[in-house]
Amino acid sequence: MPDLAAPLIAWYRENARDLPWRHPQFGAWGVLVSEFMLQQTPVGRVIPRLEEWLARWPTPTALAGASPADAVRQWANLGYPRRALWLHRAAVEIRDRHHGVVPRDVEALLALTGIGDYTARAVAVFAYGDRHPVVDTNTRRVLARAIDGRSQPGAASRRDLATMSAVLPTGTAESAVFNAAAMELGALVCTARSPACERCPLAAHCAWRAAGFPDTGDARPRQARYEGSDRQARGAVLKILREADGHEAALDGVLAGWPDARQRDRAIDSLIADGLAEAIDGMLRLPR
Template sequence: MAPLAAWYRDAARDLPWRRDEFHEEFGAWGTLVSEFMLQQTPVARVIPHLEAWLSRWPTPRALAEATPAEVVQQWANLGYPRRALWLHRAAIEITDRHDGVVPRDVEPLLLLSGIGDYTARAVAVFAYGDRHPVVDTNTRRVLARAVLGQAQPGSPSRRDLDLMDSLLPTGDAESTVFNAAAMELGATVCTSRSPRCEICPLIDDCAWVAAGRPDTGDTRRRQAAFEGSDRQARGAVLRVLRAAAPDPVLLQGVLPDWPDPLQRDRAIDSLIADGLAEADGETLSLPR
């Protein structure tokens, strides 16, 4: 996979979190915020929200001083708003436990709210330049095709990290580039449904191409349709609360014309359970 780094230097997208000036200004905190926002959200939607977020809260300590309501409101339409509360809690933990500095090592990162193995490794690698395998969905697809000869990766497992680790260059800087390049290739060239093999830097070494690009089946779990879903109802309720903030809204005035009243009530109950909304008698508001 030697040609990957050279391809990345020429073809990588110009994204804010890859710029030197971004790291100089926001450091590991900027990387952490970007990783939270990028979970299950397209890059194009994240960029304006990331810039607005870091302009308002440029450090963990600044975010820790915000209220949950301010955090949820700023998250706006990024989706999966529980991530906003997790990020807020992580900022408080970083402030209290690490004197406002995002930790460098994977283990203390994993102890922060909302941070799993991928995010912890991504911060350690892309913010601090340490050598760790970083594997997301795009990387797993590149590994499945180029190394294993499969059209789609199987279920995530420790084997993905072990395989990536075996391919990483020994140097810290080179391994950081390799991690980023594998993700970029999966996101822009080795895509799930329409891979552009003709421009892939790994075409001469790809096990899947050498095998004739066999269809090994798509084992990924399909995401349920958004239209008409409980997720759509939750988002609609949050929009009402954000528009009214900081004032509460009468419960009977929250989506009174929603086509499925039971679904609306489920959405409200689940938002309260997740800490994204608060009920007080006959009113509903963002968390205080």
């Protein structure tokens, strides 16, 4: 494996964005909330919502004492609102199982609702400074190009963790910086569509560059168009319920003018199935 650590860490120290969750005093709860919010959501949309969330619920115990409906309303338009429910459930579990303290152990983190391999390791590394491989979409792209010589990564797998482990510095502090640096490089330079290879600190080590930048295909799953989709209908229903501010809405009146009545009904049924809405005596409301 090429030694990527030195040039990448040096680049990161000069070019890293000043993001709130990178501040030493931000704390494990802040890191955990930020990781929930950042899933498939741009940084610019997350930062103001994160600040509002932590001002309202500065600890897991504070959020655990609120209702699921409060969490969904506070999530606002971040998208994928099940994350709000999962974060609320995780807060309850942290309060009840860990005395209100976000756990440090990866296995304990994985046992919390809504937390997978990436988030568990991200909290352990970025909040507590432990040595683990952290692999997100940006990191996978950097590894695919620099090490495997591919234009895009393949489907996510456990192999990604093994690859990252193989290039991770042995020092605990350096490994945490390297994890963050790989993510930052993928976000700012080694981007999916227009990589700025002339500015890349790994150019001299990159297998994809050495091979002449071949197009090796793109197996990444494509997200369905939002406009006109069931996701848009779900979002419209949730917006109505959030704006009801704790009150119920007449079930037959929710999105009554939606152009596709069957899509409207699917949206409501799926929200109920996901626990994001409750239908009671012909009325619809956020979960309580």
